[in-house]
Amino acid sequence: MNSIIQEVTDRIIERSKVSRAAYLAKIDKARRQGPHRGALSCGNLAHGFAACGKEDKADLKSMTKANIAIVSSYNDMLSAHQPYETYPQIIKQAVADVGSVAQFAGGVPAMCDGVTQGNAGMELSLMSRDNIAMGAAIGLSHNMFDAAVMLGICDKIVPGLLLGGLAFGHLPTVFVPAGPMPSGLPNNEKARVRQQFAQGKVGRDALLEAESQSYHSAGTCTFYGTANSNQLVVEVMGLHLPGASFVNPGTELRDALTKAAARQATRLTDLGDNYTPIGHIVDAKSIVNGIVALLATGGSTNHTMHIVAIARAAGIIINWDDFADLSKVTPLITRIYPNGSADINHFTAAGGMSLLFKQLLAAGLIHNDVNTICGKGLEQYTKEPRLIDGELEWVDGAEESFDKEVFADVENPFKADGGLSVISGNLGRAVMKTSALKDPICKLKAPAVVFEDQYALDDAFNKGDLDKDCIVVVRFQGPAAIGMPELHRLTPPLGVLQDKGFKVALVTDGRMSGASGKVPAAIHLTPEAYKGGLIGKVQSGDLIEINTATGEMILHVDQSELDKREQASIDLTDSHQGMGRELFAGMRSTLSGAEEGACSLFVEQDRLDAGAL
Incomplete structure (x- = not known):
């Protein structure tokens, strides 16, 4: 193992001793109370299988057949989740074929940030993760199940399902993806049209046509945002079948993987001799593996929050210093939009997940002594799924990249580090995704231009008030203030200013997430303005310095002056x-x-x- 990665892992384990021990004791107690159907009264149990067929009722009465919970985030509006419409029946049949039972335990909400972006609904987005966790927990709370399969892909849905699943950490849990849509309009062309629209060079009809050509069918959006980052991290943590993450929906291979995942869930229950609960898979080493893979591929900054929460749900305490130290020794080896022009399908064609596992394992960048839904160790994840004569098999994956512009190697990476910087100073702490920047070292000292919400920036941009070197400060966007919405509507106008030659950056207590692009953005600033963070005292014209080389973010205003200033306040009733x-x-x-x-x-x-x- 890389010595720094081992050091970070060891300190996480030490830091988490008490909380991890308490978590393991909790899930062991839950295991010893099962199988839970046996603890239910006759009336309870009768309610639990009242709608089942005669054969399933007999199986559930016997306590010798596994009952698999299906928790789904299906809806028609979210393209990534629309394929899940048919999954419950596929899963039920696959489980029945091996002599067990599957029941649909519950559905959870799945909102699309792409639809709510820049609108009021986005202010519910981050909180929907915790709502999804609670919904999953409610579905599993009937004490009827021996294992679970979780159907989810996008931004808050997978983290929410993980949080809910880890609350039932004694249950084996398999995550089942649906895959990305086929490639459409290239992402760099889409970004170009968005900037033209921001400049008034094209109308809404041209913008809508470009967006429709990009987001054009069922499946996950093809850029490497939070949704696809979710899939990659979950697979590296051992909760997907090998190579399952990025197989397109509606294909025979996709359906074969879904059936195989359902069957695998039945093999992991406490009714057999291969008991593998999710609480024993998600540990400090698997969490570090997920972070390293995220960094090596330039994934979503949303996971600087999501993985922290997921780890906490398993009794593991991590922080941004862990991310920063892992980033320093993790080479960036993929270029997927917005960290390049390729999409997730190009990544798969260039070598995909099996090659990623091979490279990270060979370099000692991820731990191999971990549990997965397929057994101990990650060697099986260096293979990729294929249909051979109609049968699902795993074959050796690529030994090297088929496209070095998309997928480099550890010895000759695109960048020597993972492209995530933690910056701090008197303004607080923030994260910056540097992997997508033209120059990964951001050194900028410029006057602040302060906005109390994201919409006010549009007027200033249209008036030409931002045609200068500046650091845009957008505050009162944090979790406690308005639920921490994503602020991607800021990217096109700031990108235009950058293209005009101005040096610009963004500082905010809001989010930019997986689509953080070419504009330097110090995001997730904590403490937030609403809770008294110093960002609440910044005034337009104040000098702010950002330096990712030194990790500094400094407001250059004398402390005596700051002491005189009142904390800004804002009426948030409308939010x-x-x-x-x-x-x-x-x-x-x-x-x-x-x-x-x-x-x-x-x-x-x-x-x-x-x-x-």
């Missing part, structure tokens, strides 16, 4: 009412800071852990 946002007031008030996962789920667990310490 707390309408579009269902009033229903989330309680959750918003309990969200932790960005570095703690922006999560509302661990208030009680934190109290218990504090008592144990």
Whole structure:
């Protein structure tokens, strides 16, 4: 193992001793109370299988057949999740074919950030993750199940399903993807049209046509945002079948993998001799593996929150310093938009997941002594699935990249580090995705231009007020303020300013996430303005310095002057009412800071852990 990666892993294990021990004790207790159907009263059990057929009822009465829970995030509006419409029946039949039973345990919401971007619904997006976790937990709470299969792909859905699944860490849990849509309009062409629209050079009809050619069918969006980052991280953590992440929907291979995943779930239950619960798969080493793979591929900055929360759900404590130290020794070996012009299908064609596993294992960058849904170790993940004479088999994957412009190698990477910087100073702490920047070292000292919301920037841009070197500050966008929406509507105008030759950057307590592009963006700033962070005292004209080489982010205003200033305040009523946002007031008030996962789920667990310490 790389010595730094081992060092980071060891300190995470040490830091998490108490909380991890408590988690393992909790799931062991849950295991010893099962199989749970046997603990139900006759009336409870009768309700649980009342709608089943005669044969399934007999199997569930016997307690000798596995019952697999299906938790799905299917809906028609979200292209990535539309293929899940037919999955429950496919899974039920595959499970029945091996002598077990599957029941649809529950559905969870799945909102699309691409639809809500720049609109009021986006202010529910991050909180939907915790809602999904609770929905999954409700589905599993009937004590009827021996294992679970989770159907989810996109931004908050997979992290939410992981959080819910880890609450039932004694259950084996298999994640089942649906795959990316085929390639459409190239991502760099889409970005070009977006900037032209921002400049008024093309109209809405041209913009809509470009977007429609890019997002054109069922399946995940093909750029390397949070959705595809989710799939890659989950596979590296050993919760997918090998090579399952990026097989296109509607293909025979996709259906074969779905059936195989369902069958695999039945092999992992406590009714047999291969018991492998999710709580024993997700540990410090698998979490580090997921972070390293994310960094090596230039994945979504949303995971600087999601992985923190996921780890916490398994009793593991990580922070942004862990991300930063892992980034320093993890080479960037893929170029997938917005970290290049290729899409996820090009990555797969160039070598895909099997080659990624081979490279990271050979370089000692990921741990091999981990549990997966396929057994111990990651060697099986260096193979890729194929249909041979109609049968699903795994064959040796590529030994080297088929396209060095998309997929480099560890010895000759695109960058020597993982392209994620943690920057800090008197303004607080933030993260910056540097892998997509033209110059990965950002050194900028410029006057601030302050906005209280993302929409006000449009007016300033259209008036020409931003035609200068500046650092745009957009505040009151944090978790506690308005749920931490993504701010991608800022990217096209800031990109235009950059193309005009101005040096610009963004500082915000909001998010930019998986599509963070060529504009330097210090995001997820904590503490946020709403909770008294210094960003709330910044005034337009103040000098701000960002330096990723030194990891500094400094507001150059004398402390005596700052002491005189009042903390900015803003009426957030419009962001707390309408579009269902009033229903989330309680959750918003309990969200932790960005570095703690922006999560509302661990208030009680934190109290218990504090008592144990």
